[in-house]
Amino acid sequence: MIKIRTPLILVNFKTYPQGTGKKAIELAKTAEKVSLETDVYIGVVPSLTDISSIACLTSIPVFAQHVDPIKFGGFTGHILAESIKEAGAVGTLINHSERQLKLADIDATIKRTEELDLVSIVCANNPSVSAAVASLKPNMVAVEPPELIGTGIPVSKAKPEVVTKTVALIKQIDPSVVVLCGAGITAGKDVAAALRLGTEGVLVASGVVKARDPYKVLLEFAEATTKM
Amino acid sequence: MIKIRTPLILVNFKTYPQGTGKKAIELAKTAEKVSLETDVYIGVVPSLTDISSIACLTSIPVFAQHVDPIKFGGFTGHILAESIKEAGAVGTLINHSERQLKLADIDATIKRTEELDLVSIVCANNPSVSAAVASLKPNMVAVEPPELIGTGIPVSKAKPEVVTKTVALIKQIDPSVVVLCGAGITAGKDVAAALRLGTEGVLVASGVVKARDPYKVLLEFAEATTKM
Amino acid sequence: MIKIRTPLILVNFKTYPQGTGKKAIELAKTAEKVSLETDVYIGVVPSLTDISSIACLTSIPVFAQHVDPIKFGGFTGHILAESIKEAGAVGTLINHSERQLKLADIDATIKRTEELDLVSIVCANNPSVSAAVASLKPNMVAVEPPELIGTGIPVSKAKPEVVTKTVALIKQIDPSVVVLCGAGITAGKDVAAALRLGTEGVLVASGVVKARDPYKVLLEFAEATTKM
Amino acid sequence: MIKIRTPLILVNFKTYPQGTGKKAIELAKTAEKVSLETDVYIGVVPSLTDISSIACLTSIPVFAQHVDPIKFGGFTGHILAESIKEAGAVGTLINHSERQLKLADIDATIKRTEELDLVSIVCANNPSVSAAVASLKPNMVAVEPPELIGTGIPVSKAKPEVVTKTVALIKQIDPSVVVLCGAGITAGKDVAAALRLGTEGVLVASGVVKARDPYKVLLEFAEATTKM
Numbered sequence: 001m002i003k004i005r006t007p008l009i010l011v012n013f014k015t016y017p018q019g020t021g022k023k024a025i026e027l028a029k030t031a032e033k034v035s036l037e038t039d040v041y042i043g044v045v046p047s048l049t050d051i052s053s054i055a056c057l058t059s060i061p062v063f064a065q066h067v068d069p070i071k072f073g074g075f076t077g078h079i080l081a082e083s084i085k086e087a088g089a090v091g092t093l094i095n096h097s098e099r100q101l102k103l104a105d106i107d108a109t110i111k112r113t114e115e116l117d118l119v120s121i122v123c124a125n126n127p128s129v130s131a132a133v134a135s136l137k138p139n140m141v142a143v144e145p146p147e148l149i150g151t152g153i154p155v156s157k158a159k160p161e162v163v164t165k166t167v168a169l170i171k172q173i174d175p176s177v178v179v180l181c182g183a184g185i186t187a188g189k190d191v192a193a194a195l196r197l198g199t200e201g202v203l204v205a206s207g208v209v210k211a212r213d214p215y216k217v218l219l220e221f222a223e224a225t226t227k228m
Numbered sequence: 229m230i231k232i233r234t235p236l237i238l239v240n241f242k243t244y245p246q247g248t249g250k251k252a253i254e255l256a257k258t259a260e261k262v263s264l265e266t267d268v269y270i271g272v273v274p275s276l277t278d279i280s281s282i283a284c285l286t287s288i289p290v291f292a293q294h295v296d297p298i299k300f301g302g303f304t305g306h307i308l309a310e311s312i313k314e315a316g317a318v319g320t321l322i323n324h325s326e327r328q329l330k331l332a333d334i335d336a337t338i339k340r341t342e343e344l345d346l347v348s349i350v351c352a353n354n355p356s357v358s359a360a361v362a363s364l365k366p367n368m369v370a371v372e373p374p375e376l377i378g379t380g381i382p383v384s385k386a387k388p389e390v391v392t393k394t395v396a397l398i399k400q401i402d403p404s405v406v407v408l409c410g411a412g413i414t415a416g417k418d419v420a421a422a423l424r425l426g427t428e429g430v431l432v433a434s435g436v437v438k439a440r441d442p443y444k445v446l447l448e449f450a451e452a453t454t455k456m
Numbered sequence: 457m458i459k460i461r462t463p464l465i466l467v468n469f470k471t472y473p474q475g476t477g478k479k480a481i482e483l484a485k486t487a488e489k490v491s492l493e494t495d496v497y498i499g500v501v502p503s504l505t506d507i508s509s510i511a512c513l514t515s516i517p518v519f520a521q522h523v524d525p526i527k528f529g530g531f532t533g534h535i536l537a538e539s540i541k542e543a544g545a546v547g548t549l550i551n552h553s554e555r556q557l558k559l560a561d562i563d564a565t566i567k568r569t570e571e572l573d574l575v576s577i578v579c580a581n582n583p584s585v586s587a588a589v590a591s592l593k594p595n596m597v598a599v600e601p602p603e604l605i606g607t608g609i610p611v612s613k614a615k616p617e618v619v620t621k622t623v624a625l626i627k628q629i630d631p632s633v634v635v636l637c638g639a640g641i642t643a644g645k646d647v648a649a650a651l652r653l654g655t656e657g658v659l660v661a662s663g664v665v666k667a668r669d670p671y672k673v674l675l676e677f678a679e680a681t682t683k684m
Numbered sequence: 685m686i687k688i689r690t691p692l693i694l695v696n697f698k699t700y701p702q703g704t705g706k707k708a709i710e711l712a713k714t715a716e717k718v719s720l721e722t723d724v725y726i727g728v729v730p731s732l733t734d735i736s737s738i739a740c741l742t743s744i745p746v747f748a749q750h751v752d753p754i755k756f757g758g759f760t761g762h763i764l765a766e767s768i769k770e771a772g773a774v775g776t777l778i779n780h781s782e783r784q785l786k787l788a789d790i791d792a793t794i795k796r797t798e799e800l801d802l803v804s805i806v807c808a809n810n811p812s813v814s815a816a817v818a819s820l821k822p823n824m825v826a827v828e829p830p831e832l833i834g835t836g837i838p839v840s841k842a843k844p845e846v847v848t849k850t851v852a853l854i855k856q857i858d859p860s861v862v863v864l865c866g867a868g869i870t871a872g873k874d875v876a877a878a879l880r881l882g883t884e885g886v887l888v889a890s891g892v893v894k895a896r897d898p899y900k901v902l903l904e905f906a907e908a909t910t911k912m
Contacts, residue, residue: 522761533750
């Protein structure tokens with residue numbers, strides 16, 4: 001498996017117009033530029049159709065937004081772990097609040113990523129769900145209170161206790177699991193606050209993708225990781 | 229929208245190992261070769277992650293296996309019609325028996341494909357469901373009895389009445405809808421039989437993708453379309 | 457199958473507090489009272505857990521809110537057509553906008569209700585989906601634009617063309633299908649308008665269930681059916 | 685909340701013909717009889733439509749097969765915790781392998797049962813998923829390897845390590861959680877083995893419901909709980 005350095009800034013392109021197709025490639029190149037300039041680890045999470053282009057045209061680590069708990073076979077329209085790996089992804093989000101899975105499928109998907117040396121980043125909506133997820137031995141857990149996603153109200157400020165409680169619960173179950181947090185992060189100080197609360201990185205989306213100047217925002221985020 | 233000539237041979241790569249990643253590109257090139265040699269219209273339906281490579285490296289029309297009924301926005305892990313179009317797809321399967329949709333979502337997905345001039349091919353499991361789908365004004369309907377998929381028992385032989393009834397019901401509702409059939413098709417004579425029963429093409433998968441020599445099988449299929 | 461007289465007023469109790477448990481029985485008795493006083497056909501659609509009590513304690517026709525496309529077997533937590541029939545239901549809603557089904561499951565559920573002589577009332581969100589559903593040969597189709605549900609803005613006033621177009625499309629496909637409409641109906645004049653537009657009844661919920669005086673509202677509705 | 689004594693024998697009626705409608709009432713009376721004769725705690729899990737009759741006609745604790753994570757409102761066709769409580773249920777299965785839930789919905793459903801003092805019994809398919817579930821603070825976890833369900837091959841014999849590992853993992857996370865096991869249990873010795881492996885009860889279905897003489901089987905099960 002690829003060695004993921006922390007602190008990690010993970011940028012989810014969702015299905016935003018600014019993060020789809022050619023614009024996805026541009027945005028990935030911007031992220032790559034910031035990463036090279038600051039030596040801070042930045043990963044991108046584009047649409048499935050954009051993984052291969054970005055993996056081909058940049059050196060930045062690319063993650064899928066979703067993988068199904070399937071093996072090779074007759075699964076039309078599903079996302080096979082092997083296919084995202086061959087397209088160049090190094091890992092995947094699992095159970096994002098916009099693409100939630102049944103519990104047994106989260107477990108099965110984590111196992112599929114393990115088999116293929118892909119990094120598994122499981123999303124959770126609160127501390128107890130984060131703890132539940134940690135029992136399934138993913139590489140990372142990203143806690144995001146859904147009510148803050150896309151609001152610009154940073155979780156690290158609005159609900160710091162969600163972050164600290166999540167970190168405490170997860171580390172008690174499995175200290176090797178990397179904890180990220182997300183939702184509402186739009187400024188460097190939000191990133192710094194997230195790290196101070198015990199996380200090892202952030203999962204961001206609109207704060208970067210829909211920003212007027214994604215380069216400037218990502219640079220601020222990256223610099224904030226060194227000033228906590 | 230791309231003009232789809234009929235008879236059409238549509239090859240669904242599913243998530244078979246022989247149809248994923250580099251092998252998907254090879255298989256698409258084989259299909260292209262047969263199409264150029266025979267002047268028979270052949271389309272391929274690879275995994276989402278392979279659309280852009282195949283669209284880039286071949287001249288063959290590429291279809292997605294699935295699209296979600298969403299617009300640009302916060303839909304992590306979903307498949308946006310705009311993203312498959314920008315990746316190079318000319319259309320998409322909708323409601324394949326392995327990736328079924330709620331009825332209102334089939335309707336909404338067809339509308340999304342219309343907006344983007346993508347060809348919509350809706351799958352249905354029997355004549356009455358095919359008729360239902362025809363009311364939603366897709367470009368094509370592909371009827372596939374699920375119990376025959378992957379069996380090698382051709383629908384055109386085992387259940388010819390399913391095919392003829394489907395053609396009759398659909399044409400009564402909307403004569404402009406192209407009717408395909410699928411399930412169990414492995415030989416040229418199955419293709420010819422499908423066309424004789426009134427369809428304008430076939431949707432095939434394992435019969436081609438898992439064949440020892442896909443070139444030979446596709447050539448037989450293509451030649452059969454001219455001998456009905 | 458029970459003979460359903462039209463015009464029909466069908467009251468969906470949803471999971472409102474005013475329509476659950478003991479209050480569901482009271483509300484069903486109120487509906488029964490209005491039906492007996494006016495000789496207008498009124499049906500009630502309570503929660504699954506309340507079907508047997510209401511069927512036992514009133515003479516009013518009781519419908520389920522949902523049935524799954526299953527037969528006897530290992531389907532924990534699913535709703536078997538046989539179980540709602542034995543509990544006393546005479547029919548069921550299928551594919552309500554709050555409980556949507558895959559297309560093939562709508563087809564299979566209608567078939568299950570046919571086998572058991574249960575009345576099938578399939579919900580649809582627009583005219584083309586209503587037409588699609590009519591091809592599956594249900595007993596009734598109820599068209600409800602989801603954006604008007606619970607608003608108090610009656611579909612018969614806000615979108616009369618949705619109603620007339622639905623009636624026209626359905627009757628063309630299968631004249632025996634009874635057409636209902638719903639969404640935003642709170643007054644007798646809305647019911648009368650719905651009938652004038654060609655429907656044979658209404659599907660109502662909050663307009664009755666959450667009314668201060670459901671008796672008064674239902675009486676107004678029932679009287680309106682005779683004044684169109 | 686009702687005090688659940690252990691060892692507990694929980695009989696899931698699924699949607700078997702022998703456990704639906706009038707036969708469900710008979711079967712519940714049989715379970716009640718065995719419970720009274722042996723003083724062993726037995727609970728029944730009938731279809732939603734049968735809860736109120738069984739709760740009314742027997743003294744045996746009744747559980748729902750499924751509850752949705754909803755509150756009072758517009759949720760047609762969904763199962764409200766308040767409705768099963770008012771019908772007489774004392775608790776509910778959650779996430780049965782035949783009715784699986786998204787992880788966040790398991791969490792939300794457990795919280796809904798807590799609010800209403802209903803007993804929550806969450807099903808899990810393996811030890812790590814059982815551990816995950818235990819972090820969500822349910823009252824009970826029932827581990828059932830899906831591949832053994834309905835086979836007559838008892839989990840306590842075929843996969844004793846699944847049971848012991850589940851007990852160990854759950855108790856480490858929350859010692860107050862009661863552990864049940866299920867799948868393939870058809871004889872008293874299977875029940876005794878389950879208890880010896882550290883569980884506090886069993887979840888059974890076809891072994892009792894489809895037995896020629898459910899009284900005899902349940903009596904054997906009940907007696908086995910005292911002979912471990």
